[in-house]
Amino acid sequence: MISALSMIAGISTAAPLPVAAINWHSVFFLLFAAIACGFAVAVVAAENVVRMAFYLVLSLGATAGLFFLAGAEFVGAMQLMIYVGGTLVLLVFGVMLTAQAPLVAIKGSGRDRVLAGFVGVALLAVLLQSAFSVKPWRAAAAGMVAEPAATPIGMSLVGVRVDDPAGGAPATNKRPGYMLPFEIVSIHLLVVLVGAAYLARAKRRKTPRAIEVAASVEPPASVAEHASIGRERQRSGSVLAGGRS
Amino acid sequence: MNSVVASAVPLFGLFTEPVSVAHYLVVGAILFVSGVACMALKRNALGVLMGIELVLNGANVNFVAFASPYLQGEGSRSLGLDGQVFALFVILLAAAEAAVALAITLNFYNNHATVDVDRADDLKG
Numbered sequence: 001m002i003s004a005l006s007m008i009a010g011i012s013t014a015a016p017l018p019v020a021a022i023n024w025h026s027v028f029f030l031l032f033a034a035i036a037c038g039f040a041v042a043v044v045a046a047e048n049v050v051r052m053a054f055y056l057v058l059s060l061g062a063t064a065g066l067f068f069l070a071g072a073e074f075v076g077a078m079q080l081m082i083y084v085g086g087t088l089v090l091l092v093f094g095v096m097l098t099a100q101a102p103l104v105a106i107k108g109s110g111r112d113r114v115l116a117g118f119v120g121v122a123l124l125a126v127l128l129q130s131a132f133s134v135k136p137w138r139a140a141a142a143g144m145v146a147e148p149a150a151t152p153i154g155m156s157l158v159g160v161r162v163d164d165p166a167g168g169a170p171a172t173n174k175r176p177g178y179m180l181p182f183e184i185v186s187i188h189l190l191v192v193l194v195g196a197a198y199l200a201r202a203k204r205r206k207t208p209r210a211i212e213v214a215a216s217v218e219p220p221a222s223v224a225e226h227a228s229i230g231r232e233r234q235r236s237g238s239v240l241a242g243g244r245s
Numbered sequence: 246m247n248s249v250v251a252s253a254v255p256l257f258g259l260f261t262e263p264v265s266v267a268h269y270l271v272v273g274a275i276l277f278v279s280g281v282a283c284m285a286l287k288r289n290a291l292g293v294l295m296g297i298e299l300v301l302n303g304a305n306v307n308f309v310a311f312a313s314p315y316l317q318g319e320g321s322r323s324l325g326l327d328g329q330v331f332a333l334f335v336i337l338l339a340a341a342e343a344a345v346a347l348a349i350t351l352n353f354y355n356n357h358a359t360v361d362v363d364r365a366d367d368l369k370g
Binding site for chain 1: 348
């Protein structure tokens with residue numbers, strides 16, 4: 001207890017720091033967990049949407065570090081490549097395409113803020129209580145066994161299981177892999193990306209650009225006018241047929 | 246008093262004790278709650294989208310923690326490969342969801358010149 005307190009207090013206590021007792025795995029876990037949680041809270045607290053995007057990049061990158069520390073190297077690498085490198089770049093492009101001055105920081109009302117804070121704290125209390133209430137989840141690991149390999153997960157995605165079965169069951173080759181979910185997810189991704197490209201493709205503009213309309217003298221009136229123009233275009237079907245000329 | 250605190254709050258031994266599943270669950274809970282608050286609070290459609298990403302990421306942390314054999318105590322079993330594969334699928338589906346949501350947001354921006362979700366009331370009766 002005393003030594004733990006002195007370690008928390010750091011150099012200020014006279015007792016020498018028991019460096020040998022420090023579990024470096026835990027130290028790096030705490031580092032990445034602090035970055036992930038801190039910047040997640042910063043995403044909520046930030047008003048500027050560009051800063052929110054940047055904080056989200058840091059939070060998700062630190063989460064990839066947590067995955068590495070949990071022994072899920074392949075998932076961590078995918079998190080970095082797909083999430084941080086792909087999805088968030090997409091999000092940042094969305095921010096850049098819509099970052100007009102009045103839209104960068106849309107403020108919520110104070111009542112919403114209080115309500116969201118109350119709901120968030122209540123939800124967090126419930127989740128933390130359930131996280132600590134199960135005893136096997138609090139049991140510390142016996143020791144690290146360094147066995148980094150992406151082979152089991154890669155083989156399982158093509159339907160062959162080479163990993164050790166959980167719970168000491170006998171290892172057979174009859175265990176199911178993840179071939180079918182893998183195929184479903186890939187087709188899903190393909191369809192979704194084609195649909196997204198169709199939805200977001202550039203349309204022929206007959207009206208003044210939306211940005212210029214928004215930046216004009218009276219935003220509410222001109223925006224409403226532009227919105228009605230958009231509705232007319234939708235009604236006449238020229239939005240859907242606009243790009244096909 | 247101090248021993249009561251030390252037994253109730255597992256904070257003092259954080260640097261010396263090995264990491265358990267509960268540590269990861271705490272991180273996942275904080276990410277999840279941040280995401281929910283972000284979805285509830287932000288009026289920018291892209292802010293709501295970032296909240297969704299945070300929620301999915303919190304769920305992913307839990308999947309990976311339950312899948313990891315390193316974090317389990319003696320005798321308890323991990324989820325094995327299932328958790329990691331689920332986490333991969335969640336990442337992929339999050340990418341798909343972000344692409345579609347971004348396309349819808351850009352379409353809405355083209356038509357309405359705003360990304361304020363409170364202004365998206367065209368379907369209101």
